[in-house]
Amino acid sequence: MLTTRRHALDLDDFSVREIEDVLNNAEAMREILGRDIRKTPALRGKTIITAFHEPSTRTRVSFEQAGKILSADVINVSGSGSSVEKGESLYNTALTLQAMNADVIVIRHPHAGAPHFLARHLRASIVNAGDGGHAHPTQALLDLYTMRRRFGRVEGLRVAIVGDVLYSRVARSDLWGLTAMGASVVLCAPPTLLPVDMVNGYRGAPGHPFASVEVETNVERALDGADVVMPLRLQVERQRAGHLPTLREYSRAYGINARRLALAKPNALVMHPGPMNEGVEIDPEVAHGPQSAIEEQVTNGVAVRMALLYGLTTPAREEA
Amino acid sequence: MGRIFITGGRIVDPSLGMDGVGDLVIQDGRIEAVERGVALPDGAQVIDASGMVVCPGFIDLHCHLREPGFEYKETIATGTAAAARGGFTTVCAMPNTNPVMDTRAAVEFVLERARVGGVVRVLPIGAVTKGSGGAELAEMAELADAGVVGFSDDGHPVADANVMRQALAYASGLGLPIINHCEVSELSAGGVMNEGWVSNRLGLRGIPAAAEEIMVARDIALAETTGGRLHIAHASAAATVELARRAKDRGLDVTCEATPHHLTLTDEAVMGGPGAGPFGPLPEAAYDTNAKVAPPLRAREDVAAMAAGLRDGAVDFVATDHAPHGRTEKLCTFDEAANGISVLETALGSLMSLVHAGGLPLPTLVERLTTAPARFLGMELGALRPGSPADVTIFDPEAEWVVDPAAFASKGKNTPLAGTTLKGRVTATLFGGEIVYDGMTGAERLQGKIRTEYAGLVGELP
Numbered sequence: 001m002l003t004t005r006r007h008a009l010d011l012d013d014f015s016v017r018e019i020e021d022v023l024n025n026a027e028a029m030r031e032i033l034g035r036d037i038r039k040t041p042a043l044r045g046k047t048i049i050t051a052f053h054e055p056s057t058r059t060r061v062s063f064e065q066a067g068k069i070l071s072a073d074v075i076n077v078s079g080s081g082s083s084v085e086k087g088e089s090l091y092n093t094a095l096t097l098q099a100m101n102a103d104v105i106v107i108r109h110p111h112a113g114a115p116h117f118l119a120r121h122l123r124a125s126i127v128n129a130g131d132g133g134h135a136h137p138t139q140a141l142l143d144l145y146t147m148r149r150r151f152g153r154v155e156g157l158r159v160a161i162v163g164d165v166l167y168s169r170v171a172r173s174d175l176w177g178l179t180a181m182g183a184s185v186v187l188c189a190p191p192t193l194l195p196v197d198m199v200n201g202y203r204g205a206p207g208h209p210f211a212s213v214e215v216e217t218n219v220e221r222a223l224d225g226a227d228v229v230m231p232l233r234l235q236v237e238r239q240r241a242g243h244l245p246t247l248r249e250y251s252r253a254y255g256i257n258a259r260r261l262a263l264a265k266p267n268a269l270v271m272h273p274g275p276m277n278e279g280v281e282i283d284p285e286v287a288h289g290p291q292s293a294i295e296e297q298v299t300n301g302v303a304v305r306m307a308l309l310y311g312l313t314t315p316a317r318e319e320a
Numbered sequence: 321m322g323r324i325f326i327t328g329g330r331i332v333d334p335s336l337g338m339d340g341v342g343d344l345v346i347q348d349g350r351i352e353a354v355e356r357g358v359a360l361p362d363g364a365q366v367i368d369a370s371g372m373v374v375c376p377g378f379i380d381l382h383c384h385l386r387e388p389g390f391e392y393k394e395t396i397a398t399g400t401a402a403a404a405r406g407g408f409t410t411v412c413a414m415p416n417t418n419p420v421m422d423t424r425a426a427v428e429f430v431l432e433r434a435r436v437g438g439v440v441r442v443l444p445i446g447a448v449t450k451g452s453g454g455a456e457l458a459e460m461a462e463l464a465d466a467g468v469v470g471f472s473d474d475g476h477p478v479a480d481a482n483v484m485r486q487a488l489a490y491a492s493g494l495g496l497p498i499i500n501h502c503e504v505s506e507l508s509a510g511g512v513m514n515e516g517w518v519s520n521r522l523g524l525r526g527i528p529a530a531a532e533e534i535m536v537a538r539d540i541a542l543a544e545t546t547g548g549r550l551h552i553a554h555a556s557a558a559a560t561v562e563l564a565r566r567a568k569d570r571g572l573d574v575t576c577e578a579t580p581h582h583l584t585l586t587d588e589a590v591m592g593g594p595g596a597g598p599f600g601p602l603p604e605a606a607y608d609t610n611a612k613v614a615p616p617l618r619a620r621e622d623v624a625a626m627a628a629g630l631r632d633g634a635v636d637f638v639a640t641d642h643a644p645h646g647r648t649e650k651l652c653t654f655d656e657a658a659n660g661i662s663v664l665e666t667a668l669g670s671l672m673s674l675v676h677a678g679g680l681p682l683p684t685l686v687e688r689l690t691t692a693p694a695r696f697l698g699m700e701l702g703a704l705r706p707g708s709p710a711d712v713t714i715f716d717p718e719a720e721w722v723v724d725p726a727a728f729a730s731k732g733k734n735t736p737l738a739g740t741t742l743k744g745r746v747t748a749t750l751f752g753g754e755i756v757y758d759g760m761t762g763a764e765r766l767q768g769k770i771r772t773e774y775a776g777l778v779g780e781l782p
Contacts, residue, residue, distance in 0.1 A: 013601030091651050111653035112523040113607030120604050132655070134523025169523055196528075197517035207599050 007119050007126045008308055010135035011176040019181060023145050025307035026300070032069065033303055043072035046313050049102040051077045051093070052129070053109045058274055058298065059129050059138075063106045066305035072313075075100070090114060091121065098122050103313055107131070112169075125312045133167045138308060139273050140173035142301040144181060146293050147228055149300070150269055155182035160222045160264070162188045162254055163232030163281050166195055166243075170273040171232060179209055186214040188222035190254070192243040219254050226264040230271045231256045231281040247280050257283040261291065269293045323347050323361050324753065329369025329714060333376055334687035335694070335703040344374055346710040349753035354704045369714050372747055375686045376702045377409025377440075377711030379693035381577060382474070382499070382553060382639035383664065385411070385442070387433060388426075389418025394644040394731045396430065397437035399664070402642070402730035404757040406664040407746040409711035410441040410693075410701055411642075415452065416475045422447035422458040427466040440751045441711075443697070448473045448487045448498060454480060457487060464494045469697055472499035474553055475614070477535055479505060484539060488548030497549035497575070497696075500539055502560070503615060507531035512655055514587040514616040522590065522607065524654060527616055529557035536560045540567045543574055551696070552576040554641045556615040558625030565634035575696060576629075577639040580670035581661055581736075583626050587617045589736045590654070609650040609657035611736040613643070630688055631680050637692040638685075640667050644732020662732030666723055668715055669742025675717070676743055682717065710753035719745040 005018065014022075032040055048067040052060050060076065067074040077097070090109070094117070097105055104125045107115050112132030119126045130136040147154050159178055165171045165187050178185050187198065198215050216222040223229060234250060244250050261270065270282075270292045278284045287294060324346040331342040331354060343358040344351065360366070380403065386394035394402075396413075403411045413430055415421030421430065427444050434442035446463035450456050452473040460471060471491055478484045478500055487498050508527045513519050515526025536552055540563060543550035552564060555576050564576040590612070592605030611617060629635035643660025650657050671689075674680040694702030701711065720743045725733035749757040 007604075009604075010602065089648065089652055090656075091648070109653070111655040113654045116602070116604055116606050117653055132523050133525070172523060195517075195520035196515060196526075197520050209599050 005312060007115070008137050008312065009115050009119060009126065009128045011137045011140050011173050011180070014177075014180070016180055019141070019144065019177060022141055022304065022307045022311060023148055025310060026145050026303040029303040029306040029310075030300070032306070033299065038069050039071060040069065041071045042310055043067065043070035043313055046072040046103045047075065047101065048072045048104045048106065048309065049075045049077055049097055049100060050106040050129070051097065051108070053107070053114070054130070056108055056130070058301075059108065062298070062301045063127075063129060063305050066302050066309055069302075070306055070309060072309070075102075090117060094118050094121050097124070104309060127308065127312070130169055132169065133172075134169050135173045136169040136273075137173045138301070138305055139170050140177040141308065142297060142304040143174055143230070143271060143273075144177050145304050146271060146297050146300045147183075147269065150293065151227065154178065157183045157227040158186070158225055159183050159228040159230065160186045160188060160226040161230045161232065162219060162222060162256065164193050164234050164238060165189045165198070165232070166193045167238075168232050174230075175210055175213065179212065184212065184214070186216050186222045186226070188216045188219055188254070190244065190250070191217055193238065219260060220263055223260055223263040226268055228269045228271060229256055229261060229264050230273075232273065233275065234277055234281045251280050255281055255283060256286050258285055258289070261286055267291070271297055274298075323352075323364035324367065324710075324750070325358075325360055325364040326367045326369050326374055326712065326714065327360075329372045329374035331374045331704065332683050332686045333704045334683055335376070335691045336705060338704070339683050344704060344712065346712070346750070346753045349710055351704050351706050351708050351710050353706060367714065367748065371718075372714050372716050373682065373686075374712060374714050376690040376704055377713050377749065377751065378407045378668075378689040379410040379697070379702055380408045380640050380642070380664070381412045381637065381693050381696065383411045383413060383642035384416065384644065384660070385413045385430075386644060387417065388429060392646050392731070395437070396433040396442060397439070398729060398731050399642070399644070400434070400439035400442060402662075402664040402728060404439045404749045404751065405729050405746060406667050407713035407715055407749050408440060408664060409713070409749060409751045410443060412443045412445050412469060414445055414472060414474045415447045420447050420452050421445070421468075422450055422452070422463070424462050424466040427463060427468055431467060439756050443467075443469045445470050445472050445499065447471065448478055449483060452476050454478060454483060457483070457490060460490055460496075461494060464496055468496070470497045470499050470551065472501070472553065474499065474501045477501045477503050477505070481538060481542065485542045485546060488542055488550060489546040492546060492548040497551040499551040499553050500535070501553050501614075502535035502539060503527070503531050504534050507534070511616075512612060513590050514618045516587060516619050518587040518590060522602070524590070529559060529618060529622060532557045532615055533559035533563065536563050540572065540574055543567070543572050544570075547573070549573045550575070554579050554582060554615060554639070555626065555635060556582045556618050556622060558622045561625050561629035561634050565629070568634065575636040576634065577637050578626050578630055578635045579639060579641045580663055580667045581613060581617060582615075583623065583630060583638070584670045584673055585611070585617050585736065586620050586623050589617055607654040608736055609652065609654055610661065610734045610738070612654060612657045612659055613641075613661050614659040627674055627679055630674070631684060635688075637688045637696065638667070638671060639693070640664055642730070642732075644730050645734045646731075647733070650734050660732075660734065661736065662725070662728065662730050662734050664730060665728050666735060666737050666742060668746055669721070669723070669744045670737070672717060672742070672744025710750055712750040713746060714748045715744060715746045717744050719743070719747075721745050
């Protein structure tokens with residue numbers, strides 16, 4: 001049970017037990033999603049504000065739907081069209097949100113650490129829906145859930161994360177979740193899109209949680225024997241910033257196509273945090289092929305967010 | 321002005337090769353005598369400094385007083401009051417004011433404000449280029465005539481190698497140094513902290529140490545080409561220390577300064593304190609904007625190299641880079657926050673951690689804060705020699721205190737040290753023979769044992 005948790009800023013402070021609780025509750029939430037009348041009064045009277053300071057459809061709608069199915073009042077405050085566009089600081093936005101007495105604030109922000117800033121200054125529970133290049137914990141939870149639903153476990157799975165690791169908040173949160181749950185992770189990217197400390201061996205320090213993570217610049221080797229293949233979105237800005245010669249070359253060297261997918265295990269799952277650049281990091285044939293779990297990830301996202309919102313807003317309970 | 325008799329303290333003056341218990345007599349604003357067992361002069365004010373260190377007033381070659389233009393961050397009055405509290409009797413004011421100090425009028429304004437409202441000595445530093453825009457040289461000879469002690473576009477590196485070359489050459493004719501903020505923008509653009517495992521852990525854009533190393537290497541080459549005086553501002557990277565060491569070995573006129581924070585804090589400070597250790601969950605205090613500074617706090621190896629350099633002289637002296645900011649400039653996300661730390665009032669406490677850890681002899685630290693910067697300035701400062709101005713700092717090397725920015729004299733409350741305990745604190749500061757800071761009777765009193773042991777530190781003997 002999420003007995004004492006107030007915020008969900010990243011998975012770095014989630015115990016295995018807590019992650020398992022969320023995944024178990026998500027299973028119950030998925031059952032609700034399958035009913036004719038998809039409504040449960042669990043969060044009646046609770047207010048959830050989604051404050052998205054960055055364009056997003058999938059994640060914002062997912063939180064909104066999760067809150068509404070649980071009968072919470074969900075208020076959307078997006079960056080564009082709000083006072084944020086008029087240059088209001090995050091601190092003043094925060095004070096306004098405080099005055100609305102929200103129980104939960106779901107924040108998406110282009111700057112890493114924005115959720116920590118709100119957590120320091122507000123009474124509400126803060127849920128990080130993606131902050132800069134730092135973390136995206138609910139995406140990682142839904143990834144874990146999707147893997148567990150398919151394989152019955154996460155432990156022992158070989159997960160290949162391919163692409164823009166340097167800037168990816170999804171990869172960072174996935175690393176915490178996957179290593180905690182006992183998966184083996186291989187990160188694969190051109191050296192220009194890998195964080196320097198992933199390359200220069202700092203992970204060898206005693207106690208480093210990512211000591212077992214493999215780093216590989218060759219995609220064929222990375223995919224060899226993988227249970228899960230997860231290409232990351234590659235943004236065209238990376239080409240302009242000089243990380244890559246062209247998207248075309250990236251696609252040729254790292255794009256996940258059917259030929260490469262065949263190097264993974266026969267029943268390997270293809271996942272993607274979205275939105276996809278089909279034809280760049282992933283071939284449309286693979287994205288929409290039989291091994292793709294990408295659509296299921298979206299459904300699972302709602303279930304996992306319901307479980308998390310429920311856990312954060314339900315009063316502390318004694319351990320059974 | 322009368323006589324002041326400072327008795328029983330450990331007098332440390334590297335310029336005189338002095339380190340031992342003794343007495344100091346001040347008469348009419350100048351040092352009259354410094355020796356052991358001086359007879360108490362008639363009618364003198366007595367300061368019992370037993371258990372304390374008595375040394376020349378500290379000299380800070382690099383601080384931001386923000387006036388004119390940014391008086392909400394700091395003024396010359398508040399900045400020099402903060403200096404006095406920190407034991408500094410001379411501070412050099414950087415020219416990134418508004419307007420930039422690139423004209424005689426701007427320099428004279430600062431000198432006038434310092435004369436009227438300043439608590440300690442203010443020496444202005446002029447801009448290298450007009451408006452610190454990096455394109456055309458400022459009127460350096462005019463600025464030198466107005467009283468600047470060096471030139472810097474601090475905050476902005478002199479990016480153009482030819483401008484830097486011309487500046488070094490031109491200033492060499494005036495006998496003055498170019499103080500460069502060394503950082504190549506191609507590598508630093510978009511970065512907000514040191515590049516390393518911490519930046520990766522936090523998902524923040526990093527600035528590699530090589531950004532500094534490259535420009536330091538360039539500037540040393542240009543110093544050799546021109547024969548000019550190069551001074552490397554706020555060194556942060558291990559490679560910089562090594563480059564400075566080699567340049568000195570080759571006899572070049574290259575000096576290098578380090579700030580208390582780059583000597584004692586690592587980039588892990590951005591994680592909001594030790595928390596659960598480097599691999600534990602981030603505390604809510606993570607993304608501490610008060611630890612955002614340019615150049616960024618570096619890795620452990622860099623900090624160790626800086627401290628080693630300060631000990632062996634590759635780093636010539638300590639400078640604070642005191643950079644006060646208003647509240648809102650730090651009350652925001654890390655990406656949005658302004659660079660800079662309010663340093664003057666915590667400098668000694670931070671630096672004493674190097675002494676207490678056993679890596680730095682106390683007289684060496686005093687040398688790096690007094691004799692060495694005085695030599696750089698070419699002024700009769702930083703010494704307790706009879707006849708010198710009576711700029712004296714008295715500090716208790718063992719006093720423990722908790723940093724409370726609300727109690728700062730500086731308007732800048734921006735420090736990552738808030739709430740931490742430092743060991744070593746300034747007790748009193750004398751500038752030109754006047755007590756400009758008295759830790760015993762000031763609004764902010766020393767804590768616990770210091771107060772009881774040294775109550776009545778300043779006063780007439782019966």
